[in-house]
Structures are given as structure tokens and as C-alpha cells.
Amino acid sequence: MPPIALTVLLLLCAYLLGSVSGSLLLGRLRGVDIRRHGSGNAGGTNALRTLGWRFALGVVAIDLGKGALAAWLALRFAPLGQAFDVTAHGYAAAACAVVGHVWPLWHGFRGGKGAATAVGGLLMLWPWSIGVLLPVWMLVLVATGYVGLSTVLAALALPVLAWGTDAEPARLWFSMFAALFIAFTHRANLQRLRQGTESRFERARLLHRLHRGWSR
Structure with a gap:
């Protein structure tokens, strides 16, 4: 062929x-x-x-x-x-x-x-990149409770990681594609965030719950 x-x-x-x-x-x-x-x-x-x-x-x-x-x-x-x-x-x-x-x-x-x-x-x-993206995703999630925002920010971290590690062209291009594409597919989530109507995953908001516990 x-x-x-x-x-x-x-x-x-x-x-x-x-x-x-x-x-x-x-x-x-x-x-x-x-x-x-x-x-x-x-x-x-x-x-x-x-x-x-x-x-x-x-x-x-x-x-x-x-x-x-x-x-x-x-x-x-x-x-x-x-x-x-x-x-x-x-x-x-x-x-x-x-x-x-x-x-x-x-x-x-x-x-x-x-x-x-x-x-x-x-x-x-690029398996070790997950060791960077997952903590970003989890940190945003426990801070905000917004799954969509967590996913978009983790995706946007990918080209930063690729650029910071002097990645080869194929990896860098995929990183930029993934970041922009994930932001595009989550555009409705981002719109709802701006409008204040996005659903929260309340059980994941650990930092908020800890803060409430300390402030009592």
C-alpha cells in the first residue's frame, strides 16, 4: 500500500x-x-x-x-x-x-x-503529561466544583507544558489542538459560567467545605 x-x-x-x-x-x-x-x-x-x-x-x-x-x-x-x-x-x-x-x-x-x-x-x-494535567484538573475542581472549567484549564496547561519542555513539533501541535478544541467543546459551559448558571459538583468542593469548617 x-x-x-x-x-x-x-x-x-x-x-x-x-x-x-x-x-x-x-x-x-x-x-x-x-x-x-x-x-x-x-x-x-x-x-x-x-x-x-x-x-x-x-x-x-x-x-x-x-x-x-x-x-x-x-x-x-x-x-x-x-x-x-x-x-x-x-x-x-x-x-x-x-x-x-x-x-x-x-x-x-x-x-x-x-x-x-x-x-x-x-x-x-505522552504518559507523564497526565501527572501534570491531573493535579491541575483536581485542584480547580476542589476549589470551584466546576467540572467543565477544570477540564478546560487542564487542557490549556498542555501547550504550556509542551512549550516549557521544548516538545517536538508533533507534540506541540497536538497540545495546541487539544487545548483549543476542548475549550471549543466546552464553550456552553464557559458561557454558563459567565452567566452564573453553570452547575457545580458540590461534593467536590473540598476547599470550600474546609474553609467553612475553619470559619465556624
Whole structure:
């Protein structure tokens, strides 16, 4: 197979993998379309709020796994000796899987927001970055209770990390793509934050609860 054809095939497969939505797949097994419940988003947060942690855990496992699998397949089968190297194939495949998650072919192009799938790709391509992004996500969450804001700020930390570590071009481009794309898919959350109508995950606001306890 010509190298360009193999590249296109790998990226197409990554998109199709990304189109397998964990929440919609598991929801069909239970006779539920999660897009008709809660926020209407086919992602892990809405799955947790509407159908419980066991369902949400399965959703997140699938969404992480497809991002990791898309990146692994690209790394394993990418054509060698090309200007678009093996690592670039991996990051491009991860990006295609994220796009597939947000606009899934199998589910009427109405999917989730892509964060878990992006993390799955990072687990395969840049695993130690999760050790930076996860604390950012958790710190914002326990301080504010806003899952969407936590996810956006963690994503925005990715290109800062890539730039600060003098990352290779493919990693830097993926980092910028992920940050901007996650901010785009969470634009409704950011709008609700400005309007003061965004839902909080109150049980996660540990710093607020500690502050209230100390002030009594």
C-alpha cells in the first residue's frame, strides 16, 4: 500500500474508533439515550450525574481506551521513512479519535466533548503529561466544583507544558489542538459560567467545605 494511502487509512480508522461513544454504546444496552437526560451531552460527567458512577466508569474506560488504541495503531502501522513520521502519525490519530468522539459517525454526529479520548491518546503518546494535567484538573475542581472549567484549564496547561519542555513539533501541535478544541467543546459551559448558571459538583468542593469548617 502506498504510504499516503496507509496514512489516510490509519487516520480514518482513528476517526471511526473515536465515533464509538462509550455512553451511547452502554446506554443502548440499557435502553437509554443519555443525550435525552441531564445536560444532553454524551460524556462521562453527564453519565455520572444521570446514571451513576458504575455506568460512568464504563463510559470513561471506553472513551480512554479508544483514544489509546487509535494512537497505538498509528504508531504500530505508520509507514516508515516519511516526512510525516511515526510519532506524528500517533498524535494525528489521537486528534482524529477526539474529533470522532465529538462528531461520531455512528451516532448522528452528536457525541461528547472529547476530553477523555484526548487523555487516552496522551496515555499512549505522552504518559507523564497526565501527572501534570491531573493535579491541575483536581485542584480547580476542589476549589470551584466546576467540572467543565477544570477540564478546560487542564487542557490549556498542555501547550504550556509542551512549550516549557521544548516538545517536538508533533507534540506541540497536538497540545495546541487539544487545548483549543476542548475549550471549543466546552464553550456552553464557559458561557454558563459567565452567566452564573453553570452547575457545580458540590461534593467536590473540598476547599470550600474546609474553609467553612475553619470559619465556624
